[in-house]
Amino acid sequence: MIELEAITKIYTKGFLRQQKTTAVNNVSLSIKKGGSLGLVGESGSGKTTLGRIALRLIEPTIGTVRFDGVNLMALSRSALRQIRPRMQIVFQDPDTSLDPRMTVRECIAEPLKIWNLVEPQDREDRVLELFDLVGLQPDLIGRFPFEISGGQKQRVALARVLALSPEFIVADEPTAALDLSVQAQVLSLIKTIQKKTNLTLLFISHDLQIIEQMCDTVAVMHKGAIVEQGTPRGILRDPKDPYTQKLIDAAYESEAWLGK
Incomplete structure (x- = not known):
């Protein structure tokens, strides 16, 4: 469904004395249709940049992104808009x-x-269907975002995305701003919707526990590069790279790990 080949992203700043920062360094990843890949790493590791490159929201310096066999880098703006x-x-x-x-x-x-996905007279029914899909109560429909909770707002944001019936979603730390009880509800919701709709998911997080819960494949990112990749059990229970072990040790120390 989604393939990233040899992706590199270099940011340049300055005019006379340019400074270059490599945010993503020669990364290749692929996710099969209906699969879920967890991208884990500390802040500044390049996760968010890579996620946006996967959607061509950011242009890579080098590399190719293919979505359902289509080379996104070769598409014109109008052609890309059709696939958005x-x-x-x-x-x-x-x-x-x-x-x-x-x-x-x-x-x-x-x-x-x-x-223009549905006729104007049918939009209300579709909105109510999406309300039901993400577990929102109909009495919230007339409220403004500032009148609802953080968890409810994230469900509304998810409903907006699902309104387009997407096949591939990048979830960039979607529960990081929520408290633990609401976080669990939203994660369960995303997992349920993925199974119902056969979504392909790139889930970005710094939380190993969430990645283990949500994904069938894990890639560990450090300083812009993938240092380890495999199944959640294989990587998180038997890490081979020292950086992965460091992340796990930090999770144990913070008591964030379910298996503790």
């Missing part, structure tokens, strides 16, 4: 996805309107 609904992202902070001036109804209906 099939590839979506869920951000860490739902407020970045929601217009505070819109009601919840309007936030979810907006992509349906922009992409």
Whole structure:
């Protein structure tokens, strides 16, 4: 479904004395249709940059991204726009996805309107279907984002994404801003929806426990490179790379690991 080949991203700053920073260094990854790959690493490791490159929200310096066999790097802007609904992202902070001036109804209906996915008279029914899919109560439909909780806002943001019936989603730390009880509910919801719709998922997190719960494959990222890749049990229970072991040790010390 998604293939990243030899991706490198170098940022340059300065004019007379340019400084170059390598955010992603020669990374290759692939996710089969319906599969879930967890990208784990500390802040600044290049996870978010790689996730945005996978959607061609950021252009790589070098490398190729293929989605369902199509080379995204070769597409024109108009051709890329046609494929956009099939590839979506869920951000860490739902407020970045929601217009505070819109009601919840309007936030979810907006992509349906922009992409003309359903007839105007059918939009309300589709919005209510999406409400049900993400576990929102219908009485929230007329409220504004500031009138609902963080967990509810993330569900609204997820409903906006699902309105387009995407095949591939990048979930970039989607529960990091939520408390533990709400976090568990949202993660369970994402997992359930993935099974129902056969979603392909790139799940970005610094939390090893979440990655183990959500993904069937894990890639550990450090300083822009993949240092280890395999199954959650194989990597997280028997790490081969010293950096992976360091992450696990840190999780144990913070009592964040379920298996403790």
